[in-house]
Amino acid sequence: MIDQKRSIRVLLVDDEADFRQPLAKRLTKRGLAVAQAGGGREALAYIQNNPVDVVILDVKMPEMSGLDVLQRIKAEHPAIEVVLLTGQASAQDGVDGMKAGAFDYLTKPVELEQLAGKVRQAFDKIVRREEQAREAEFRAKMEQRMIAAERLASLGTMATGVAHEINNPLAIISEAAGWLKGRVAKDEGLPPQLKDNFSLALGKIESSVERAKRITHQLLSFARKTDSMIQECDVKELLGEVVELTRKAADEAKAAMTIESRTETKIWTDPYQLRQVFVNLVSNALQAVEPGGWVRLITGEAGEEMVITVQDNGSGIPKENLDRIFEPFFSTKPPGKGTGLGLSVSRGLVEKLGGRIEVESRLGEGSSFRVFLTRKPLKTPDLSEAAVGP
């Protein structure tokens, strides 16, 4: 970023030391920070290693012509502005130079006032350009953020609509399959093999409807408003229920679950929503651990808040996914295993209960999800605005 108040860094390039040195002195007196170079190569080497805003460049130099130096500067340091100095008889050089990207040219002998003015104009151009770049960058970032927010919002609206529309045909499929299943079970005339296969196929239809229903209901729980019940409850008991509810999954994963609780665990909250959050977190943890692994539920205190940690020694979450795991529909599980909504719904629930979720994870070592909750509702809970889990 350019500080407009700092002195302008100028590199004065001319092969005639008798001309160059006094000019440099006089420009320095005008408040410019002037460096000097006696030739094109020296100038390019200086620019390579030192910051320069404006180059004052003599066109007629023996070793390397000013126009060549200009081209090199513009190619390698496009941000630097160049003011050319030309001989009286070679105004064409100045025009060529401007076509090649020079800011302007002055004919020798130069008037100091005029040169200093040109350098300032060139510097103003640099400042303007940087400001524009910054503004463009800022605008691009904001636009990106807005696009992301809008996409999430419209995704939510669309998802809710789709879920509603899908629930009706699902209900029809479910009733039709259920009826057939009952009929097949009662039918004595069917060959046993066929009867088994019918039952199997109908069972698959039912379990697929169940799977689709889980998704639609979870989608709807995004937008759903319902009456939330804030009451005093004991988190330790609630965690016990969570362990019971997920015991089947824990047995399948051959994982040990423990509750560690030595702190006060009474809290004012909505136990149903909170239980949903921990069921989600524990289910995820159980899916991450290897057989013989563990999931710990730990209650603790963090100042005025209660913090409940769900810790596992599972596979961990890659860094690149950590930012995304709370996004709706983000899932690393195979199709049918996860809706990609568990964590985003959980975070929504916790935030509506006035808390927050934090996550820490190391690949190969495990993950910790920390849920921070205030012990007492800060205000009368707005019942109509609270969301609920499926």
Place this chain on the structure above:
Amino acid sequence: MVKIPINILLVDDERDFVEMLALRLEDAGQRVRPAYSGGEALDRLAEREADVVILDIKMPGMDGIETLKAIKAKYPLVEVILLTGHGTVETAVEGLKSGAYDYVLKPADFPDLLSKLEGARRRKAEQEERIRQAEAKALVRRTGEI
């Protein structure tokens, strides 16, 4: 024991759903009449009362809640079970306040629906029994006065 069928009026604008659920309920031993709108439901009840009305909340025209209120105003003893999509649970709660017996989420869990139907019928029977007893008491009191 002989199972006494529940007289059900099944109301939903989705014909396919009504047909399939009706088949299933009939196989489970219930007696089902279909209706495909709130207005039709009231017409069917005018022909003959039902024990329980299964009523979809989201219907074009006269919606479930309006229909519920009309049913409860005219036939206070008829029990109503609301069918709702997940997103309309607040509406279901409003329905309960307007006198519905209970609600089920679509797609419905069938055993759950059956047990709610039984519960609704029981409540209706109990209410009718109380009314009978009250009438009997009133009759006794009147007779006593004579």
